[in-house]
Amino acid sequence: MPAMTLPEKILARAAGLDxxxxxxxxxxxxxxxMMHDSGGPRRVAARLEQLGATVWDPSKVIVVSDHFVPAADLDGAEILALTRRWAAANGVTHYDGIGICHVVLQEHGHVRPGMFCVGGDSHSPSGGAVGAYMVGVGATEITGALVTGTLWIKVPETLRVRIDGALAPGVAAKDVMLHLCATLGMNNDRYVVEYAGSAVAALSMAERLVxxxxxxELGGETGIVEPDATTEAALRAAGVPEPIDYARWRSDPDAPVARTVAIDGSRLPPQVAAPHSPANSRDVAEAERVRIDQAYIGACTGAKLSDLRMAAEVLKGRKVAKGTRLLIAPASTAMTAEAAREGTLATLTEAGAILLPTGCGACAGMGAGMLAAGETCIASTARNFKGRMGSPDARVWLGSPYTVAASAVAGHIADPRGFLA
Amino acid sequence: MSPPIVRRGRAFVFGDQIDTDVLAPGPYMKKPLAELARHCMEAVDPGFASRVRPGDIVVGGVGFGIGSSREQAVQALLELGVGAVVAKGFARIFYRNALNLGLPALVCEDLEASEGDELEVFPVEGRIVNHTRRREHACEPIPAALMDVVAAGGLMPWLERRLGARAG
Structure with a gap:
């Protein structure tokens, strides 16, 4: 058998090929x-009826309501009600307003090493953190996948990003990705990106998810990390009882890859992306003093428990600047509960943060926290496209939770390293 | 056999990285498609939705459709009557969505067109004619696995045919 990379091994297994x-x-x-309330039942139910078809295997389908939760208006309420009815009628698992889909799937141990998974959301590559091959598609293709239980894939070339050298204090996986968006661009659709190296092995599951x-944002087919003992521990913590054969799911050492990019994590400073693209990233030092109206910690990318802890490290004993608002929408209710238990939440709220409901929220231009024309925001989210968080005349910068919190305290974009003890 | 898909219309030319929030802005995603489509491209060209006419061709640079999996990014263009999108490159989900929804999406790296040029697009043959400039351009072929879907007019008609064949 030829030497293969991890993604190739998963695709071969799922396609029934050697x-x-x-x-x-x-x-x-x-x-x-996996599908959510925005691209899920709302958009596939009528199509399935039109086809007179049913779900190929309800035990393999998960619906997560995370975009329009909690209902802020009647349109949203009706979409959520339709989602509940469809999930119940079709006998599929439904997580209703308890967290953002990519985070919820991993919290509950649904994604396992070596799996081939499909998500009705562009951030579905998140599943790669567990060592699965997970791709995002649109709702018509989800309809086809629900009927046939299959998806066609053009086997991508593998781009290996090797990160060695531990990330410095105040620097996070988010900074690595902003740096890659600037250096590799956003048109990498021919590649699956495998993240490797000692700095990746040292990352938590939450950071691998980022x-x-x-x-x-790199425009890649998907991303993946080789599963290891950290993966196994996370799956155990999520309540997965079955044995996990993670040693099987590794790239062969002699498998050819199309391209390798090496990063020294220890030399990477915090990054920020200027409006209106993640590819506009640069060292935070080049953007200090940009005045901030709103700082936003939210989304699958930037509001997990680990992200809330990063923000709390910066905010401990400090206050949000006058004239700046800090909004925080935790990525799941379980994470909110844990943040409350351990005191992280109190640190955030005592600093003056405004707590928003769990969900995709303002990152997708859908919840509380929209921006007016002329306003400037810095967000821990993944995208700063024009008009995404409200007015097309608002300006959104991206940064890590550390950088967003530091900017909230300073009232302008700030290097978080000066705020860490 | 389906009738050959050929599209002819005026070019609307955009730059690189036209993202899904430009095509289908998040704040209007709960709204009916007709209302969402009125805001298509408004962040980069506020008059686009009112000027575009059925059959017109959208021309983009690299990374067309980068961002979300929302297929309203394609449906907004279809709602406005756009006949085809030709770009130097597409984001992967947008490309799949476009062909699945019956909007011809063609990769052409050397197309030269200005707004208003009369274009004719031949998706199956993989070529584009710029009648205004009297130039012809070759496109990258659509993957064979997708050509059936494109020829059927999209994934839903393709599935209907397939399921119908199975039932019959």
């Missing part, structure tokens, strides 16, 4: 299909 090679088009059997998640 081996696959880049460029080959294969039909893969789906192990897990790497894979923002592979969407």
């Amino acid at each position: 081996a696959v090679r880049p460029g080959q088009i294969v039909t893969c059997a789906i192990d897990l299909l 790497l894979c998640n923002m592979t969407a």
